[in-house]
Structure formats: structure tokens, C-alpha cells
Amino acid sequence: MKIGIYGGAFDPFHNGHLSMVKGAIASKKVDRVIVVPTGMPCFKSTRKVTLAPYRYYMVKAALKDVPKCEVCDIEQVYGEPSYTVTTLRNLREKKIVSEKDELFLMCGSDILFEFESWYKPDEILKQARLLCALRPGVDEGQARNQAAHIEEMFDTKVKFFEIDGVEVASSRLRSTTAGTKWCEEENIPEEVRRFIKSHDLYCEDAPLMHVSDETYQKLIQHSFTLFREMGGKRLLHSMNVCVLATRYAIRFGADPDKCALAGLLHDCAKELPEKEQLALAAKIIQDYVPSKQILHSPAGAVYAREHYGVEDQEILDAILYHTIGREIMTLTDKIVYLADKVEPSRDYDDLSMIRTLAEHDINAALIECYCAIKESFARKGQQIHEDTKKSLAYLLANRSQ
Numbered sequence: 001m002k003i004g005i006y007g008g009a010f011d012p013f014h015n016g017h018l019s020m021v022k023g024a025i026a027s028k029k030v031d032r033v034i035v036v037p038t039g040m041p042c043f044k045s046t047r048k049v050t051l052a053p054y055r056y057y058m059v060k061a062a063l064k065d066v067p068k069c070e071v072c073d074i075e076q077v078y079g080e081p082s083y084t085v086t087t088l089r090n091l092r093e094k095k096i097v098s099e100k101d102e103l104f105l106m107c108g109s110d111i112l113f114e115f116e117s118w119y120k121p122d123e124i125l126k127q128a129r130l131l132c133a134l135r136p137g138v139d140e141g142q143a144r145n146q147a148a149h150i151e152e153m154f155d156t157k158v159k160f161f162e163i164d165g166v167e168v169a170s171s172r173l174r175s176t177t178a179g180t181k182w183c184e185e186e187n188i189p190e191e192v193r194r195f196i197k198s199h200d201l202y203c204e205d206a207p208l209m210h211v212s213d214e215t216y217q218k219l220i221q222h223s224f225t226l227f228r229e230m231g232g233k234r235l236l237h238s239m240n241v242c243v244l245a246t247r248y249a250i251r252f253g254a255d256p257d258k259c260a261l262a263g264l265l266h267d268c269a270k271e272l273p274e275k276e277q278l279a280l281a282a283k284i285i286q287d288y289v290p291s292k293q294i295l296h297s298p299a300g301a302v303y304a305r306e307h308y309g310v311e312d313q314e315i316l317d318a319i320l321y322h323t324i325g326r327e328i329m330t331l332t333d334k335i336v337y338l339a340d341k342v343e344p345s346r347d348y349d350d351l352s353m354i355r356t357l358a359e360h361d362i363n364a365a366l367i368e369c370y371c372a373i374k375e376s377f378a379r380k381g382q383q384i385h386e387d388t389k390k391s392l393a394y395l396l397a398n399r400s401q
């Protein structure tokens with residue numbers, strides 16, 4: 001089988017990328033296309049690239065209905081820089097493609113002019129041939145001349161295919177399309193627009209730019225581990241909590257590093273088997289067994305320490321108290337608790353009031369949030385947890401301070 005391999009940061013995935021995939025399939029030069037979103041880019045500053053799981057699931061959303069095409073997570077599971085040569089080798093080793101498959105590395109004609117400077121171009125071409133897109137408006141003669149040069153230099157054959165559509169650059173989209181304008185951006189597929197909106201990506205304040213380099217590296221590494229350990233929905237939720245908690249930290253004067261880490265890891269134990277969660281929780285709770293709904297909080301605090309190397313007690317506490325709170329919450333506790341309940345993809349209730357209050361008064365937002373939970377429990381004939389009651393009472397008693 002002839003397989004097109006299409007790698008990229010896809011930050012964001014746009015119609016230019018979509019035309020590459022569809023064009024390659026329509027050209028019949030390949031039988032199917034495997035799209036490989038970059039895990040950790042080697043050439044760009046990691047700060048400038050959106051965290052990998054966001055980009056991976058964005059591409060999945062964009063291509064879910066495109067036939068003969070699949071999105072591959074091979075670069076998402078390794079927490080190290082992704083070189084094309086390694087990815088091609090891994091695709092064979094992990095049997096995502098077979099030894100018999102013929103691989104074609106899909107690229108734009110601009111790549112022909114920089115290909116020689118790539119990492120190990122000769123080895124890349126031992127594993128795959130270049131399949132180069134000719135977009136309307138590109139200088140075909142120049143591209144074919146450069147291809148002839150590469151063919152001679154590396155003893156390979158470069159293939160071409162034609163595609164429709166205009167040149168779009170992700171970097172230009174990121175710099176010109178700030179904030180809410182993403183939902184009107186016509187160079188972005190509808191599914192991607194929806195994805196960007198529901199996860200509040202590419203927002204102007206870019207909270208993660210405010211965390212330290214050391215913490216940013218940890219966020220990257222942890223998101224690779226989380227990718228392997230939890231499903232997409234929960235991972236995206238965790239990343240949303242991470243970003244929102246960081247925004248709140250900046251707004252209310254908490255430590256952005258701590259809030260970012262606690263936010264990302266707050267549900268880290270939630271998809272572990274119940275037995276494992278019980279064993280983890282028992283290390284810090286001896287006098288009772290937590291109910292199923294809140295079990296992942298103590299389990300998560302222990303797991304974050306043992307598995308993710310978190311030593312900071314403030315972070316561990318924010319994870320421990322994120323489901324029910326405690327009488328006297330630290331600012332970090334409050335931020336993570338609230339971010340968990342109102343992160344942008346949450347749509348279970350009308351959260352607008354809580355979100356508005358959280359723009360300037362974290363205590364008022366938390367009171368509103370507790371009251372909403374209390375009412376929803378009451379509708380089901382249930383009561384909120386004793387610790388949540390205490391936390392609410394404490395906040396109400398100290399309201400004006």
C-alpha cells in the first residue's frame with residue numbers, strides 16, 4: 001500500500017492542511033494518509049507551540065469524517081523532540097505501517113528548498129520518498145528544478161501532486177486572529193473553530209506564558225504522561241483547568257506555577273482502577289473510606305507525589321480538596337476548585353454568573369459555585385458534603401474581609 005505521511009505542528013489545523021490531505025488522496029498517488037501531529041517540536045521554541053494534546057485532538061476533530069485518512073498519536077506518547085527520521089522509523093517498528101508499505105512524506109513545495117538542512121535527510125529518504133504538493137500560484141519550474149537537485153543528491157525520486165486552495169500559514173492566523181475572532185476565521189475548518197472555542201485556545205492573555213521555564217517543561221512532560229494514562233476528554237478538561245487556574249492565579253495574586261501544576265494534575269488518578277485509587281487514598285486517609293465520587297482527590301494527591309514527583313504541599317492540597325473543599329481554603333485551593341468547575345468546555349449548567357464573579361472576586365465566585373451545587377443536590381434530595389458546608393459557612397461569615 002502507498003501511504004502518505006503528513007506531519008506538522010498544526011497550530012492550528014487550517015484549510016491549507018485539509019487541502020493537502022484531501023488533495024493527496026484525490027491524486028491517487030497514495031492509498032491513504034496518516035497525519036502525525038508533532039509531539040515536541042525540535043525547531044521551534046516550545047513556549048510558542050500549543051501543548052501537544054490540544055493540537056492532536058484538534059486534528060482528530062478536523063479529520064474525523066475524511067475518508068482514507070487517520071490521525072496517529074505516535075509522537076504524543078514520547079516526551080522527547082520529534083525528528084521526522086525517528087517518527088518514520090517508529091511507524092514501522094510499532095507496526096503502524098508494514099514493511100511492505102511504501103511511504104511518501106507529504107510536504108509543500110517550500111520544503112524542497114530547506115530539506116537538505118533537515119536532520120538526517122539521507123536517512124529520511126531511505127525510508128520514504130517526498131510527495132510534494134503544488135499549490136496554485138507556486139513557481140512549478142523552480143520547484144521541479146529543486147526536486148531534480150534533491151533526486152540527484154540523494155538518489156531518490158520526488159513525486160508531485162496538485163492541490164486546490166490558497167496558501168494559509170498557521171503563524172499568520174495566530175497573529176492576526178486574536179480571541180473571539182477565531183469563530184469567524186474562514187481559513188479554519190468548522191470542527192476546528194468549534195474546538196478552539198470550546199477549549200478557549202489562542203486567547204490573547206496566554207496565561208501559560210507566565211509560568212516559569214521549569215514549570216513549563218514539567219507541564220509538557222506531564223501532559224505526555226497524562227496522554228498515555230487518560231482519555232482525551234479528561235485530558236483536555238485537565239489542560240483547560242491548568243490554563244484557567246493559571247489565569248486566576250495571575251488575577252488574584254497566587255503562584256501561577258503551583259496553580260498550573262495543580263490544575264493539570266487534579267484528576268490524575270481518576271481513570272485508575274478503583275482498587276488502585278483506594279490503595280493510594282489509604283496512604284493519607286486512615287479513619288474512613290472516601291465515597292466513589294471523591295476518591296480520586298486523595299488518590300490524586302498521593303499519585304501526583306509518587307508518580308509525577310510533586311513535593312509541594314500546597315499543590316498536593318489543592319488536588320486533595322478539589323472535589324469538596326475544606327473549611328479554610330487556601331487561595332490555591334479556591335482557584336483549582338473553581339477552575340475545575342467552570343473551565344471553558346464545561347457546559348452542564350449556566351455558569352455565566354460564576355464566571356463573571358470570577359473576573360474580580362474569587363470568594364464571591366466560590367460562594368456562588370457552592371450554592372449552585374447545593375441547589376442541584378437539593379433537587380435530587382441530597383445534601384452537600386460536610387466539608388463543603390463548612391467551607392461555604394466560613395466564606396459567608398468572612399464575606400466582607
Ligand SMILES: [Fe+2]
Pocket residue numbers: 266267270296322323
Ligand atoms: Fe475531579
Ligand SMILES: [Fe+2]
Pocket residue numbers: 237266267340
Ligand atoms: Fe476535574
